[in-house]
Amino acid sequence: MRQLIRGRTLSFHADPTDTENAFTYHEDGAIITDNGRIAAIGTYADLQEPGLAEIDNRPHLILPGFIDTHIHFPQVQVVASWGAQLLDWLNTYTFPEESRFAQQGHAPQMAEHFLNLLLAHGTTTAVAYCSVHKQSAEALFSAAHARNMAMIAGKVMMDRNAPEGVLDTPQSGYDDSKALIEKWHRTGRQRYAITPRFAITSTPEQMQMTGQLVREHPDCHIQTHLSENRDEIAFTLSLYPKARDYLDIYETYGLLGDKILLGHSIHLEEREIARMAETDSHPVFCPTSNLFLGSGLFDEGGLRARGISSGIATDIGGGTSYSMLQTLNEGYKILQLRGQKLHPFAAFHWATRGNACVLGMENEIGTLAPGSMADLVVLDSRATPAMALRMERATTLAEELFILQIMGDDRSVAQTYVAGQPMLG
């Protein structure tokens, strides 16, 4: 089906930190979508066709849908749990909650809530951790596939240092992951991420089998956690006494490369940064989570200066908002504490094309370029009375974007399209 979507279109084709000519903006813009993909983008005057179905989103901004590169699907009922740092938070709140995903019917129900929340916040693709249970990944992939929504997800593998109800074994973790890959990887828009939760919850035997999965399925992403919290790092190194540092554990088992997403990566040693750069591995910045759990301040500028490109993500339920706008807001503040500046153009690039590049998917999602999937977010810069009042003094696009970045949330999301289909209201 062919249709025209009208509004103020903004799409990045390069990183604004590297070049001034990074985006295309049309004040009276239009996108023609055909069979779920973007067929053309330009001014409304150039693209209008007699008889073509039109959806008018003026005066709102139309951007590529947001991409969240680190989020925990089984933690929708853990977000906002009081008073703990990482390891206590996992043991007290998260592991008991994730054990509920063993119950019949729970995962499919939560998958619907999870996807509804992503779409309400303008997020069209997420890289998600499921619970240890195979059926949690099954439920998420089924629900996303039914909506034609691009999910990258995997069941966590964890075989120690957690309660019985959330443990697998090296063999069952391997077998279940393999079965899910065979069923879901590149089925429609679904992709599999091989998901060892982190080194604390995997024995060397499990890490070994994870490496085997990675060798057998080099097209899959890999997601795990790295150096989020100082107690976590000390415990990890006590479990792997031969490792030179935390990253070395993942390297030893053959996990590093451009497919790996290393959640948090806050407290890094010089050798780890050098190896990340050499292997093209990707850290993922999770600002609301890092503040909420008191984990530390991510060094985006320092990593960038070494040629490392980072993702940015919500990390629900350690993170506190599903909104990539709120994630950019808190990211801005963390980088302020680091003496670094997150310009609104860089911020909106990051949550769209930047994250797509980290995933190696920038030809498919993250821009409004012809050929890309028509996954879009429509943003209302005057969504609240406070925003509308502030917007009376905004004179530039950069200023408007910054107001959205700092004051915006799901109330600013007027519509979200997945493969050309409006998903809200």
Ligand SMILES: [Zn+2]
């Ligand atoms: Zn996480």
